[in-house]
Amino acid sequence: MLPMKSRYALKALVFLARHQADGPIPVAGIAAAEAIPVKFLEAILLELRNSGILTSRRGPTGGYQLRVAPQTVHLGDVIRNLSGPMAPLPCLSKSAYHRCGECVDETTCAVRLLMADVHAATLRIVDGTTLAALVARVDAAASGEAEGQSQRCRPQEGPPSAKLDFID
């Protein structure tokens, strides 16, 4: 299960990406629009700011704003920042690796071999999708809704991305 923290963060980021032009937006506004507990969202946006993806301004007319372009925000990094590594096994995490303890031989561990594929597939999606791409996809879902055409997730142009070095 993706933790609420990450769910709320993604929702808030999509919202902020949509309202880039409107200047800083207060937490209360986002919370109301997305039905997220205010104080909880407050803490989440603070973390996102401390990790460099948001800017904030205090006082009246203050609020949060994207610091970087939505095209440069990789969703995997968002999830990682808030909820830690996503590896399904400790021995598959690059950033927080540690042996499984019970594992007799890591290179021939059945569980590891299976979950390595799962992990790789997950990373390819979450790290291969940017905030901009996600917003585009939501738009596509909104307009294509009637015709029922569910579209793919990566409408990103350019060469199929130069060897991303996925972390976790």
Next chain:
Amino acid sequence: MLPMKSRYALKALVFLARHQADGPIPVAGIAAAEAIPVKFLEAILLELRNSGILTSRRGPTGGYQLRVAPQTVHLGDVIRNLSGPMAPLPCLSKSAYHRCGECVDETTCAVRLLMADVHAATLRIVDGTTLAALVARVDAAASGEAEGQSQRCRPQEGPPSAKLDFID
């Protein structure tokens, strides 16, 4: 994180698949070979038996044994049986669906659109891999270890599997 319950189960099943010819194998034997807490494994194997994938015999010379062919055991079902549905969001689970509560419009929910892909990719792997295939892969890893050739997970012959209806 894949729960220990499922990890242990997968290890035990691989072990049992390897020792199919040896008749029933007592819990203590598997636990010792795979470094799994005995009483915990006891409970796990019991569940696997109740779900129909293992047979048991009591008393001396008793133990556990595969009830079905390893080619028919889909690893996704094993995980589901022991640890419940794997959907990363409640609204993506077929077997335990329920709305996210905070979700304003489910069909245009950004989080859902993203995680749907992750979920699908995961199911394609865990439900597309059988116990037999996993054992084969471990063997491949064991022999290919020196040459360092990491091989793919599905050496299954036949057409690319007739529309599996993945559950969770």
Next chain:
DNA sequence: TAAAATCCTACCGTAATGGTAGGAATTAGG
């Protein structure tokens, strides 16, 4: 009948999750 095994029920400590409470610091507008 003794020993080896499965089977079953109950319990339990620890950590993570999903928040809430309360207030301090900053800033804009009047």
Next chain:
DNA sequence: CCTAATTCCTACCATTACGGTAGGATTTTA
């Protein structure tokens, strides 16, 4: 300079899931 709106920061807390353990009842073989 005062007030109100906002971010920022520190604590706390209830509930649940996880990863087991304990103890014994039941079955079966030798």
